[in-house]
Structure formats: C-alpha cells, structure tokens
Amino acid sequence: MQTVLVQVFGLLLAAVIFVWFFKRIGLPPILAYLAVGVLAGSHGIGWMTYSHEIEFVAELGIVFLLFSLGLEFSIPRLLAMRHIVFGLGALQVVISSMLFMLVLSLLDYSWLNSFTIATLMALSSTAVVVKLLKESGELNQRRGQLAIGVLLFQDIVVVPLLIIIPLLAQSGSEQIGTALAFALSKGAFVCLLLWAIGRWVLPKVFNEVALVRTDELFLLTTLLVALFAASLTYLFGLSMALGAFLAGMMLGESQYRHQLEADIRPFRDILMGLFFVTVGMQLDILYVISTGYWIIAALLGLLLLKVGVLSFAAQLIGERKQDALAAGIMLWQMGEFGFVLIALANQHLLLSSEQTSFLIALGVLSMALTPYLIEKIPVILKRLGLLAISSGPHPPPISSPLYSNHVVICGFSRVGQTIARFLKPEAIEYVAIESNPILLQEAKAAGEPVIFGHVKNKDILKSAGVERARLVIITFADFERVQVVVDAIKQIAPDVKILVRMRDDSQLDTLKEAGVTEVVPETLEASLMLVSHVLSMSGVPMTRIVRRVSKERRNRYQFLHGFFVGEQFDNEESNTERLEYLHVIALPEYAFAVNHKIGELNLQQRRVSVKALRRHDKEIEQPSEQTILLAGDILVLQGKPRRVERVEHYLLDGMD
Incomplete structure (x- = not known):
C-alpha cells in the first residue's frame, strides 16, 4: 500500500511540474503527460509499473471524452453528417489501408502482416484530436467537423477489426463472415437499446435529479450514466468509448447538456492525463535512438500518405481544399486503438517483437507531434496560399448560439424575468442561467434564451459567453453564493461589469473590493422610492427629488446607512x-x-x-x-x- 501511495504521489508531482513547465514554454499539456509516462515507465526511471488496472482506469478518460463529445451531437445532427461519417470516413480508412498494404508488400511483408499493420496505421487518435479541438475552439469549424466525422467511423471500424485479427491467426478464417454478422447484430441491438433508454428514461431521471437541486446527486448521476453506457457496450463486445458517445449523443439535445459537460470535465481531463501517461510508458527511448532514421522515415511517410488521402477524399466529396488539408493534418497520427490492435496482433503472433516496438514508437511519436502540427495549420495554409480561398455555402457549425455584447442574467426567477422583460423591448440580447428545471422548462417553452446549470461553474458561465458579455447580473441575494459566482466570473472575464442584488448594504464594500461594479441593496432602494413618493406628494419639484436620489446613490447611500434599532x-x-x-x-x-x-x-x-x-x-x-x-x-x-x-x-x- 505504501509503495502504491509513493508511486501515485510521484506521478502527481511529476505531472504538476511537467505540465507547468510545458505550458510556460508554450507546449500543450499532452506532451507533458507523454513525457511523464516516458520518465515513469520501465524504459525510464521505472517507478511505475504498467498494468491492466492502470490501463483500464486510463481508458475511462477516453470514455468520458467520448461522452462529452456525444453531448455536442444528436441523432439529427449525426444524420446530417452521414456523408462525412460513412462517406469520407469509409474512403479514408479503405484507401489508406490499401496504400499502406501496397507499400508493405513492396517491402516484402506477407499479406497477413501487411493487412494487420496497414489497418492499425489507418486509424487516428480520437483522444488527441478531440482534446486539442476542444481546447482550440475548432470543434465547431468545418475542418473540425470533418475530423470528427472520420474519427467516428474509425471508432466503428475498430469493432470488426477486433474480430478479424484473431480469426486471421486461426486456420478457420472462413468464420469471419459469420462472426462479423453476429457482431453487427449485437451492435445494432445495443445501439437501439441505448437509444430507447436515452429517449424515454434518461430525461425523466435527470428531471427528478434536477428537482432535488443537489450538485452531488447530479454529478453522481452523470458519472453513472456515462459508465453504464460504456459498460453496456463493453458487455456486448463493443468499444466502451462507443457506448459513452451514444449516451452523450442521446443527451445532446436535452436542456441539461451544458451542466453535464461541466460535471464530466474534471474527471475527463484528469483521466485523459493518465491515459497519455500510460501511452508514454510504452515508449523505449533507447530503441528510438537506435532506429531513429527508420522511425523518422516512417513518420514522414505516415504524414504524407494520410494527409494526402484525406485531403483527396474530402475534396472528392466537395469540401474546400483548405478544410480538407487541415483535416488531413489533424488526423495524420496513429490512434489509441492502434495500441489495442498491436497488443492483440502480438498476442496472436501476427507481429514480431521488433515490429511491435517499432509501431509503438511510431504511434507515441506521431501523437506527440500532432499538437505542434495542429497549432501550425494556419501557418501551413497561409504558405500554401489557401487561407483566402472561399467557395459555396457549407452547413452551419453544430454549436450553441455564440452570444456577444449581451447581458448574462444569473438566476431567472421573478427578478431575472423582470429584467429580461425590460431588456427585450430595447433589443438588448440576453441569456439567463437557471438551475430550477421546472422554471427552465416553462421559460424555454416561452422561447426565452435560458440554459440549465449552476452559475458557480465556470464552464456554465463560458457557455453563456460571460467573457464576451457587456454586463452580468446576479439576481439572488445570498452573499456566500454571490462571492463564489463573482470569483468564477472574474477568473473568466476580469473586465466584465457585474451588477449584484443584495438585501441591504452590509456587504457593499466587500463586494466592491471583490470586483463588483455596482451593488443594489433592496432595502435602501425601497427607502429611496418611498422618499421619492413622499417628497413628490409633499410638493417638492421632481427635478430636485431626482437630484437628491442620484446624490445618495453616488455617495453609496451614506444618508441611509445608519438607523435606530x-x-x-x-x-x-x-x-x-x-x-x-x-x-x-x-x-x-x-x-x-x-x-x-x-x-x-x-x-x-x-x-x-x-x-x-x-x-x-x-x-x-x-x-x-x-x-x-x-x-x-x-x-x-x-x-x-x-x-x-x-x-x-x-x-x-x-x-x-
């Protein structure tokens, strides 16, 4: 037990130091996690041992990643992308595999060996690409949609490959057709089952959970749903990531999408970091050095072939040249499922130990280079003169409305709704955040721009576009909650104006120091309104009343601060x-x-x-x-x- 604690502590310490250092020098965290894995693995210092338990926990990172990706989609949206998923995706996998087989055959590899290596090299990394696209904000751009569509098809293709590879190693390879048909039947059944659960069961479950209005229960339910869907597909012999994606997709159109994304994010990011650590642990630096020239040549060939194939296939179905090329650069690397197929092929003696080491090194290094290449896509397109090219219309990005120069209303109860009623006639755009599911349903039914979520969560605030807002209004008067929300807002948008409602002026100075632009104390404002009516009914001119009231507000209600008890x-x-x-x-x-x-x-x-x-x-x-x-x-x-x-x-x- 003590040894395990030391290993975990060392891993966390190394991860913190490496991520901090890599971010300071402008490199993505993925490279930091890979470096930690290289350092911690048996080919480095060796303080951590690679085990199936660690591999399983790391795979949960991919499960949560695909669940959050599914939240970005829905069945109608996926059907709208079917020509990308099943058209472009199929072209990419088939053409890439055939070309890799041709090259390997010319190098005197057997057809069985060539097929195994070619198919796993044709796959790309969902974990790396989706994480980078989410961080860069390109997930909803056309090039991002092309990449995601191809990755979805590749994840589906993994299932028959997991069946074919063991059968190829056996003499009874004629059973492939029967096994594939059975696997497809199981896949269709489990997809239909998840669709039914997501359509009729999950909305009712989350409605009941949201009514309780307990953050912990909502979070636990989110984790339970993601893991249940992953386990269900795993029991049917399919990928856990596929089940998580289907579950997320079923909830993609629900009113809880933003809160689900916010809840799953910390677990996803931490476990994804562990996944990349396990990938790095498989890299043998000494082997890379000894075969450096061959690995560099293989990396260059992998880059040119996969970028060329995807760019050609995308343009073939009518995509713009710059989007096709950008998607090709995004998907040039080997994927995480490639490691699974490598282990499977090695187990059935379809690959030699030297080939296994070479492919692992190729996969890890291609993943490590991907963040740099994706970051340089604008530079590459500019040098090729493709940035200025435009063509016909394309489907709009699958995203939420991009709010800008709007008002964010935190809490859509009576006060929030009153504010909205005054903003609407002035044509001032607004979006409200509300955690009461019944109120939310009624407001959305009336066409109000309201999203479900807890305003203390930074991801929810980002979904409402706080960093682009002209003003944020906090309509509840709980001082403790207000402090937490103000702190979250200031971390995202330090310069945004914040208007806070409070019952009195007891915390006025504290809130001002915290960065609140204006505090409206209900008790004192009610007193000012009453005084205004008294003076008006007493014959005092209205201009004088307005002047007196404005003076009190400018002086922070000093005339009203003290009172006899x-x-x-x-x-x-x-x-x-x-x-x-x-x-x-x-x-x-x-x-x-x-x-x-x-x-x-x-x-x-x-x-x-x-x-x-x-x-x-x-x-x-x-x-x-x-x-x-x-x-x-x-x-x-x-x-x-x-x-x-x-x-x-x-x-x-x-x-x-």
Missing part, C-alpha cells in the same frame, strides 16, 4: 450584527470624553463615527475633529452594534 435590536436575527446603526449617547459631567477633542479620541480607528452633535438645542452635523466635547453634549454615533457598544463604554469611563 430601538427595542427590537436584541431580538433581531444574527444578520443584523453586520449592519451599521445609529446610537445616541449623552455625556454626563464625569464622562471621560468631556473636555477632549473628538480627534483625540481616535474613534475612526475604532470604526465608529460621530454623525451629529446636539448642544443647547443646536444640532451640528458631522462635527470636526477639533470640536471639544462638553458635559451635556448629546452624540449620535454610527457603527456596527458591538463597536458602538465598546465606544460608549470608552467615552463614559475611558476603558474599552
């Missing part, structure tokens, strides 16, 4: 302790403060101020610090209850 103070709730109030004290002849200047008493350091002084029926507002206090003076003090109480004792007997 009377006999009710002792019975007030604990929240009153945070409010400032007014207290009157009369100075007898024996009082310590008599014959002292106000400034000498250092009341400001005690955070209590003298608001007024009454002497011989004459009232002095805001007396100066040079004013000498006399016996019989009546002071009006302002401050928080306990501070005022201590100052009263101090003024009377000189003791705190």
Whole structure:
C-alpha cells in the first residue's frame, strides 16, 4: 500500500511540474503527460509499473471524452453528417489501408502482416484530436467537423477489426463472415437499446435529479450514466468509448447538456492525463535512438500518405481544399486503438517483437507531434496560399448560439424575468442561467434564451459567453453564493461589469473590493422610492427629488446607512450584527470624553463615527475633529452594534 501511495504521489508531482513547465514554454499539456509516462515507465526511471488496472482506469478518460463529445451531437445532427461519417470516413480508412498494404508488400511483408499493420496505421487518435479541438475552439469549424466525422467511423471500424485479427491467426478464417454478422447484430441491438433508454428514461431521471437541486446527486448521476453506457457496450463486445458517445449523443439535445459537460470535465481531463501517461510508458527511448532514421522515415511517410488521402477524399466529396488539408493534418497520427490492435496482433503472433516496438514508437511519436502540427495549420495554409480561398455555402457549425455584447442574467426567477422583460423591448440580447428545471422548462417553452446549470461553474458561465458579455447580473441575494459566482466570473472575464442584488448594504464594500461594479441593496432602494413618493406628494419639484436620489446613490447611500434599532435590536436575527446603526449617547459631567477633542479620541480607528452633535438645542452635523466635547453634549454615533457598544463604554469611563 505504501509503495502504491509513493508511486501515485510521484506521478502527481511529476505531472504538476511537467505540465507547468510545458505550458510556460508554450507546449500543450499532452506532451507533458507523454513525457511523464516516458520518465515513469520501465524504459525510464521505472517507478511505475504498467498494468491492466492502470490501463483500464486510463481508458475511462477516453470514455468520458467520448461522452462529452456525444453531448455536442444528436441523432439529427449525426444524420446530417452521414456523408462525412460513412462517406469520407469509409474512403479514408479503405484507401489508406490499401496504400499502406501496397507499400508493405513492396517491402516484402506477407499479406497477413501487411493487412494487420496497414489497418492499425489507418486509424487516428480520437483522444488527441478531440482534446486539442476542444481546447482550440475548432470543434465547431468545418475542418473540425470533418475530423470528427472520420474519427467516428474509425471508432466503428475498430469493432470488426477486433474480430478479424484473431480469426486471421486461426486456420478457420472462413468464420469471419459469420462472426462479423453476429457482431453487427449485437451492435445494432445495443445501439437501439441505448437509444430507447436515452429517449424515454434518461430525461425523466435527470428531471427528478434536477428537482432535488443537489450538485452531488447530479454529478453522481452523470458519472453513472456515462459508465453504464460504456459498460453496456463493453458487455456486448463493443468499444466502451462507443457506448459513452451514444449516451452523450442521446443527451445532446436535452436542456441539461451544458451542466453535464461541466460535471464530466474534471474527471475527463484528469483521466485523459493518465491515459497519455500510460501511452508514454510504452515508449523505449533507447530503441528510438537506435532506429531513429527508420522511425523518422516512417513518420514522414505516415504524414504524407494520410494527409494526402484525406485531403483527396474530402475534396472528392466537395469540401474546400483548405478544410480538407487541415483535416488531413489533424488526423495524420496513429490512434489509441492502434495500441489495442498491436497488443492483440502480438498476442496472436501476427507481429514480431521488433515490429511491435517499432509501431509503438511510431504511434507515441506521431501523437506527440500532432499538437505542434495542429497549432501550425494556419501557418501551413497561409504558405500554401489557401487561407483566402472561399467557395459555396457549407452547413452551419453544430454549436450553441455564440452570444456577444449581451447581458448574462444569473438566476431567472421573478427578478431575472423582470429584467429580461425590460431588456427585450430595447433589443438588448440576453441569456439567463437557471438551475430550477421546472422554471427552465416553462421559460424555454416561452422561447426565452435560458440554459440549465449552476452559475458557480465556470464552464456554465463560458457557455453563456460571460467573457464576451457587456454586463452580468446576479439576481439572488445570498452573499456566500454571490462571492463564489463573482470569483468564477472574474477568473473568466476580469473586465466584465457585474451588477449584484443584495438585501441591504452590509456587504457593499466587500463586494466592491471583490470586483463588483455596482451593488443594489433592496432595502435602501425601497427607502429611496418611498422618499421619492413622499417628497413628490409633499410638493417638492421632481427635478430636485431626482437630484437628491442620484446624490445618495453616488455617495453609496451614506444618508441611509445608519438607523435606530430601538427595542427590537436584541431580538433581531444574527444578520443584523453586520449592519451599521445609529446610537445616541449623552455625556454626563464625569464622562471621560468631556473636555477632549473628538480627534483625540481616535474613534475612526475604532470604526465608529460621530454623525451629529446636539448642544443647547443646536444640532451640528458631522462635527470636526477639533470640536471639544462638553458635559451635556448629546452624540449620535454610527457603527456596527458591538463597536458602538465598546465606544460608549470608552467615552463614559475611558476603558474599552
């Protein structure tokens, strides 16, 4: 147990240091995880041993990645992309495999050996490409859609390959047709089963869970659904990632999509990091050095052939040249399922140990180079003169509306809806975030732009476009929640204006220091409205009333901050302790403060101020610090209850 803890601690420490260092020098975290794997594996320092348990946990990262990818799709959207998935995807896999087989045959490989190597080299890495596309924001661009469509077909192709490779190693290879037909039947059944569950069961489950309004329960349900779908397809002999993708796709059109994505993200990112660590652990640096020239030549051939094939196939079905080339660059590497096929082929003696080592090195290095090449796609297209090329219309990106220069309303209860009603006639675009599922359903049925989620979650705030908003309004008055939300907003959009509703002004200064632009205290605003009506009905001109009210707002409601609590103070709730109030004290002849200047008493350091002084029926507002206090003076003090109480004792007997 102690050894395991040491290994895990070492892995986490190395991951933190490497990711930090790679980000500082401008390299993607994927390379950092691969480097940690190389360092930790048996070919490096060797403090971690590669095991099936670690491999299984790492594979969960791909499961969650495909689940979040499925949330970006739906059945109608997938059908709209069928010519990409089943057209372009099929062309890419078939043509690439045939060309690789031809090249390997010319190098005197047997047809069985050539078929095995060619098919696994034709596959690309869903884990690397999807993660990079999500981070770069290109998932919804046309080139990103082409890449995703091909990857989906490749993930489907893995299933028959897992059946064919063992059968090829046996003499009874005539059973391939029967086995494939059986596998396809199982696949169709499990897809239909997941579709039925996603259509009729999952919406009701999430409706009930959302009604409870407990973050932990929603998160647990999300994990349960993803793992259940993955386990179901695994039990039927299919890929776990395929099941997770189908489950995500079933929920892609639900109102909970953004919250599901936000909940699954931390688990996905951490486990994906572990997956890339396990990939790096399989790389033998000494073998790479000894066969460096051959590996470089193979990498170059892999790049040219796969980019050329995909670029040609994409243009063949009518895609733009720059999108076709960009998609080819994205998918040039070997994939994670290639490692599974390598292990399977090695187990059935279809590959020699030297070929296995070479293919593992080729796969890891191609994955490692992919982030750099994807980052350089704009530079490559520019040098080829393809950036300015445009052609006919293409299907719109499959994404949520891209809000810009809009208002984000956090909470769509009565206050949020009232704000929305005033924004709509002014043609000011807005989007609201609400976690009450019933309210959400009613608002969406009325055509309101509302998304489901918890506003403290940064991914939900990003879905609402907070970083591009002109204003964020927080409509609930819970100070603790407001602090968390303001902190999350400032991390995403430090310059956005934030308007907060509070019940009173007790936390006004704290919220201002936290970065809130304006705080609207309900109690004080209600007082201003009442005063406005009183003055108006008393005959005071409206211009003067507006001027007085505006002055109070500019001065942060200073005229309204203090109040007399009377006999009710002792019975007030604990929240009153945070409010400032007014207290009157009369100075007898024996009082310590008599014959002292106000400034000498250092009341400001005690955070209590003298608001007024009454002497011989004459009232002095805001007396100066040079004013000498006399016996019989009546002071009006302002401050928080306990501070005022201590100052009263101090003024009377000189003791705190």
